[in-house]
Amino acid sequence: MHEDFERCYRAVQSKDARFDGWFVTAVLTTGIYCRPSCPVRPPLARNMRFYPTAAAAQAAGFRACKRCRPDASPGSPEWNVRGDAVARCMRLIADGTVDREGVTGLAARVGYTTRQLERILQAELGANPLALARAQRAQTARVLIETTELPFGDVAFAAGFASIRQFNDTVRAVCDLTPTELRRRAETRFTRDEPTAPGVISLRLPVRIPFAFEGLFGHLAASAAPGLEEVRDGWLRRSLRLPHGHGVVSLQPQPDHVRCRLVLDDFRDLAAAIARCRRLLDLDADPEAVVDALGADQDLAAVVAKAPGQRIPRTVDEAELAIRVVLGQQVSIKAARTHVGRLVKAYGRPIRDDNGGLTHVFPDVAELSEIDPSHLAMPAARRRTVSALVHALTDGRLVLDPGCDWTAAREQLLALPGIGPWSAEVIAMRGLGDPDAFPASDLGVRLAAEQLGLPSEQTALIRYSARWRPWRAYATQHLWTTLDHAVNDWPLSHQAHDLTVQETL
Structure with missing residues (x-):
């Protein structure tokens, strides 16, 4: 869908939440990417680019909007509807296959060589398997930072990062905020569930x-x-x-x-x-x-x-x-x-x-x-x-x-x-x-x-x-x-x- 500029542009103008997760909107003048339903005023069409995933926008140098949080929207239904190799890869990446088995394991699961798979994903999604897995980890980390009281060390470990430094660097790169700042901002937007057992x-x-x-x-x-x-x-x-x-x-x-x-x-x-x-x-x-x-x-x-x-x-x-x-x-x-x-x-x-x-x-x-x-x-x-x-x-x-x-x-x-x-x-x-x-x-x-x-x-x-x-x-x-x-x-x-x-x- 991201290749249909007119359809994407109409979705952004109408702030249609139905398309959240289908694609993301990147703005050249700000270096930010958003959900289609972002409440901010849409930029001029000539300053907009559309990407199929948050990973593709991040790979192109854009960071997530602090207001609409596009990296925390529901997953794209496209990967559940489609049965082709790209959709199968996305479902496996969401299940953590790259983190457990590496890109080689992912390629073996779908019957491709590693090089073939990287070429296919780069061509359609604008990101390689490692970048897609990194975006998945960043999304998990953001959800845990904003909606739980877990210490950041536990968040980093749970999200699949190899070190606290890698976790901090990724969160700053994706969100333009430190984990502490991200949690502080979230406290004003979210009502925490009642306390749970340790x-x-x-x-x-x-x-x-x-x-x-x-x-x-x-x-x-x-x-x-x-x-x-x-x-x-x-x-x-x-x-x-x-x-x-x-x-x-x-x-x-x-x-x-x-x-x-x-x-x-x-x-x-x-x-x-x-x-x-x-x-x-x-x-x-x-x-x-x-x-x-x-x-x-x-x-x-x-x-x-x-x-x-x-x-x-x-x-x-x-x-x-x-x-x-x-x-x-x-x-x-x-x-x-x-x-x-x-x-x-x-x-x-x-x-x-x-x-x-x-x-x-x-x-x-x-x-x-x-x-x-x-x-x-x-x-x-x-x-x-x-x-x-x-x-x-x-x-x-x-x-x-x-x-x-x-x-x-x-x-x-x-x-x-x-x-x-x-x-x-x-x-x-x-x-x-x-x-x-x-x-x-x-x-x-x-x-x-x-x-x-x-x-x-x-x-x-x-x-x-x-x-x-x-x-x-x-x-x-x-x-x-x-x-x-x-x-x-x-x-x-x-x-x-x-x-x-x-x-x-």
Whole structure:
């Protein structure tokens, strides 16, 4: 979008917040870059330049506006919508891949040489992988400086900086302020959350509005597995398996943000934990684009208008979601929770949760590679499917991560015994974030379609759904919201109904 000067210029003139995160505006006369919605008076067109990312603007010598804080806006929804190599790289960088595995590891993940990858990113984004990762660290640092009371040494460590000096130099270069000055300015703009227990990091996750969180949080709450997830005192809580240790996150929705509390074994995991929480809640979605597209369909218009801003209930770990989808084939949500809880208790690593009832993290595929079938109280065919899925993930025949290719992942899934279109589409939708995934054989989707007078037969519904592309995953979420079911209740008011999801193989 940043290459369309006229469209970007109109967005800046109208101060349209919908485009925050899509691009940044740099001003030649001041050396500052801003959000499209920055409240200051727009400069003359000849003095403006548009960049796709904050990293590109920083690489060109611009610093962040002190008023609109463009480096702290929600992430670009472009990286969630697109499935190409650049978008896959951006999702992996947001998850901390460069900090953990270096540029070589990032390139290997997307199937390019390091030199090829650097050339591609430089050509499209105006920044190389290291600059993009540096901007990611700076963004994390700014959020922690402004919204927490963490000592600056802990902020630097948590954001991924190698030293306090590097942290100070980067903050000054990006923000034109020292960390102390940045925190002092923030104290006049932010209302701190109530005090938390020692060791708890409290922050706010920004959200694009409209934000219809009931279906999102309701779905995650209704499927919460014992020991792994819970709803407590109005917070959705779950354990996290992270690169350097474990964590516990508590999330509470607000109209324009999500309150987040984190307890981590290792501060180095903070950026990854934040990225995974945003992914779990689909916070970088573009709700206005979805509303515009789906609201134009006369059959969906009333449903969309009733609750605009739907998000997809996603996951913190793609492999975990895939395994849970298979465990939930042809059983009720209650039974699926039970299956997952047994698996977590038998194979997940125990954790300490002083503030709730979480007991384990979800096991990784290596821990499940020698799974005992007795822990899977289900038909033999489904046990074989679980085993085949785990082995495919272990030996690399199936790749599910933030940077995987959605089409290739579907093909790899469908090649496994017992995984059909329903499972593959739900995994693509909730695990991988494909905005056009569409589980047409899902019983809830078909019931909702029938209630709205739409085709409910699978083939006819797939054909009809073509008008919703590329937002069929969000159409699915809107259809689910029409059902009288616990997945639409937040706070969770009763146990999930005994609705069985139907897999068509």
